[in-house]
Amino acid sequence: MTVNDFSAASYQQQLHDKLSRIQKDFAEFSLPEIQVYPSAEKHYRMRAEFRVWHQQDVTNYVMFDEAKRPYAIHEFPVGSALMNQLMPNLLAEINASELLRHKLYQVDFLTTQRGEALITLIYHKPLTDEWLAKAKSIKQKLDVDIIGRSRKQRLLVERDHVIERMHVLGRDYLYQQVEASFTQPNAGVCESMLSWAVNNSKNNGGDLLELYCGNGNFTLPLSQNFSKVLATEVAKTSVESAQFNIAKNNIENIQIARMSSEEFSQAMDGVREFNRLRHVNLADYHFSTIFVDPPRAGLDPHTTSITQRFDNIIYISCNPATLRENLRTITETHTIKAFALFDQFPYTHHAECGVILQKK
Incomplete structure (x- = not known):
């Protein structure tokens, strides 16, 4: 197989190789069958x-x-x-x-x-x-x-933006995507990721905390499964897009706080008070689930410990190596209920993974 070979056979072989590598890399964990979400073979990058x-x-x-x-x-x-x-x-x-x-x-x-x-x-x-x-x-x-x-x-x-439409389990969501801001490059696989996350949290109930929410990519469709959603994001442009997208989609149960995951962890623990949270009363929330989609560095130790307080964890990872390190800690308190491979970046070594964990 060469990087210039975009045939169906070539694609299936590279996807098989990627799945084999993920199975090997996570062999130390007791995993359910890995769900695989393929990409289109061509014309998938937006x-x-x-x-x-x-x-x-x-x-x-x-x-x-x-x-x-x-x-x-x-x-x-x-x-x-x-x-x-x-x-x-x-x-x-x-x-x-x-x-x-x-x-x-x-x-x-x-x-x-x-x-x-x-x-x-x-x-x-x-x-x-x-x-x-x-x-x-x-x-x-x-x-x-x-x-x-x-x-x-x-x-x-x-x-300075386009409006994307994502189709998730029978419903369309509109997203403002701003120039030079992060967006998922493979829209088709992104729709698979959103559907997977919604399907795997349907019965969680309670409220959702989301860290690293970006422009609200996961926040919007996940909100249907929870009474209230509190989402955090540090980038100003992404926060503004998230607020725009919430209004554009007529969703009323989401609040956004502009702060890092580390800062929010300090706020949850009462270590510091933040003016950026003055519009939020944490006591009003009854969190059943936390959603994390961290950068390639993964979760820092303190944020990892925060996730372990929640009954349910939805973890999306763009770096299997840091995901594996985080899971070594998280699985001390939680059981892996679902594991998915999303082929966001065909014909490369990159693998996007999703994990559903439940407190033991």
């Missing part, structure tokens, strides 16, 4: 970043090999169909305009399943009103939103 390379009068998208040598990208099969449609059309506009082309460094694409696209052009030069006028004409021609970036400069042609 976002991508490309460096651009200028050679004489021609500009191309490029990536770099292991020796750091650039090679031109003329097609991108893993990118969404819309992305692949836009890439050559945008490149033709760039090559036809010295104003767009000069000192262009990088192009970022953000697309959605419902046909919206946002393109960011990143430069090593100040951007002028003349550039903005040219970008507006490209927006009209390609029917996309465009952002220009350079040092200490960010010019919007119109919007």
